[in-house]
Amino acid sequence: MSTLPVNGTAALNTEEVRSDKSQPVPVDFLPEDVFVKMLSRERKRTERSRRRFVLMLLESANLLQAGNDPKSFQNVLRALSKSTRETDMIGWYEEHSVIGVIFTEIGDAESRSVARALLSKVPNALSSTLSIEQINEISLSFHVFPEESKGQGSGGPTDHALYPELLPRRRPRRVSRFAKRSLDIVGSLVGLVLLSPLFLIIWGLIKLTSRGPAFFRQIRVGQGGTPFTFLKFRSMYTKNDPGIHREYVTSFIAGSSSASKGDSGQPTVFKLTNDPRVTPVGRFIRRYSMDELPQFLHVLRGEMSLVGPRPPLPYEFQCYDIWHKRRMMAVKPGITGLWQVEGRSRVEFDDMVRLDLRYAASWSLWLDLQILLKTPRAVLTGVGAY
Numbered sequence: 001m002s003t004l005p006v007n008g009t010a011a012l013n014t015e016e017v018r019s020d021k022s023q024p025v026p027v028d029f030l031p032e033d034v035f036v037k038m039l040s041r042e043r044k045r046t047e048r049s050r051r052r053f054v055l056m057l058l059e060s061a062n063l064l065q066a067g068n069d070p071k072s073f074q075n076v077l078r079a080l081s082k083s084t085r086e087t088d089m090i091g092w093y094e095e096h097s098v099i100g101v102i103f104t105e106i107g108d109a110e111s112r113s114v115a116r117a118l119l120s121k122v123p124n125a126l127s128s129t130l131s132i133e134q135i136n137e138i139s140l141s142f143h144v145f146p147e148e149s150k151g152q153g154s155g156g157p158t159d160h161a162l163y164p165e166l167l168p169r170r171r172p173r174r175v176s177r178f179a180k181r182s183l184d185i186v187g188s189l190v191g192l193v194l195l196s197p198l199f200l201i202i203w204g205l206i207k208l209t210s211r212g213p214a215f216f217r218q219i220r221v222g223q224g225g226t227p228f229t230f231l232k233f234r235s236m237y238t239k240n241d242p243g244i245h246r247e248y249v250t251s252f253i254a255g256s257s258s259a260s261k262g263d264s265g266q267p268t269v270f271k272l273t274n275d276p277r278v279t280p281v282g283r284f285i286r287r288y289s290m291d292e293l294p295q296f297l298h299v300l301r302g303e304m305s306l307v308g309p310r311p312p313l314p315y316e317f318q319c320y321d322i323w324h325k326r327r328m329m330a331v332k333p334g335i336t337g338l339w340q341v342e343g344r345s346r347v348e349f350d351d352m353v354r355l356d357l358r359y360a361a362s363w364s365l366w367l368d369l370q371i372l373l374k375t376p377r378a379v380l381t382g383v384g385a386y
Helices: 032-049 070-082 108-127 174-194 196-209 243-254 280-287 290-301 314-318 323-328 338-346 349-361 365-381
Strands: 002-007 052-059 089-094 098-106 139-145 215-221 227-233 305-307 334-336
Touching: 032 052, 032 089, 032 098, 032 139, 032 323, 070 089, 070 098, 070 108, 174 196, 174 290, 174 305, 174 365, 196 227, 196 280, 196 290, 215 314, 227 290, 243 314, 280 290, 290 334, 305 365, 323 349, 334 365, 338 349, 338 365
Parallel strands: 305 334
Antiparallel strands: 002 139, 052 098, 052 139, 089 098, 215 227
16 A cells, blocks of 8 residues: 655645635535445455545544534535545544545556645645644545555555554454454463474474474565564475475466366365475475464464464565455464365465455354364365475
8 A cells, every 4th residue: 555644734825726615515424434334345346446546534633523613624524525526435534533535446547646636636725724723733644545566575564544444443343352362362372382292393303304493484474464474393495496486376376377186086286286395304294284383472472363364475465466465454364264174275366365355254253263173174184285
């Protein structure tokens, strides 16, 4: 996401925008819950149409606070109505504190230029109805969806202003989410204690059979696109070429990878098999997901959850389509999830994303417990693991 911050004193030109006392106040000013839903709907529409939109946030605790200055509030709305089209949406982004405006259907080539034009147009309209003291109390910011490509890497954290329904103060079912975090803490602690002998065995096998550290660290993309250092038991030889995996992942996400077909009657596998970088011990611990055990530490630290989508590598995230990125927004990445117990390496990438989105949309503590109960069978059978 792109953000163009500006305060209320920027680019004012009172001669360009004249005061118009007859300008009507918008009658379709949306309440907070409706505006947030419309913003979510506009994101999904953009995922299909590929036409960007700009979210403008106007913040002023004094001018917008209920009962403080009704006339100034009306003047702000009048100025915004002069700066918007009939297809744009205006409403409370945060009631009595932040007004949001969604400028819809903006093409790729013009999104940045439109945002820059708004930097001038909106303050000019405000200057025609407000005093300079009132304008100085206003803060404007502009957020473009979807984010523009920033070259290599994950592109940085997602602009959370475009996902207000996910902010802590707006999240429903807080009791359930507290219970999920409690389950994560208790589950990770129990897992670390009970599996500590297995940790030692795996550590010893890795050290005895190949050179290098027993643990492997790499950058993964967490919730909201925020990167974190990911820990696994090392299953590959050191100093290997990641290009093999990068090339495969790029093709897999694009839907053009070659699936590995087993013997007659065996399911098709959508995963890089017979990877020459993997050690013999690494192949064994991968088959039974034992290389993932150190991730209980990430769950304990709050970077991951016991249940959630798998955290991608930055170059994977960079290849995502717009709608793919939603899998990393609503919930934290997890050690296990719907994909692991229902699909694993037997489904195409788009179907894996759909499973993650289905989990995020229907999440409940009971669903987490069901997935956790199904996970041991998926791990012990080793189906789809390579």
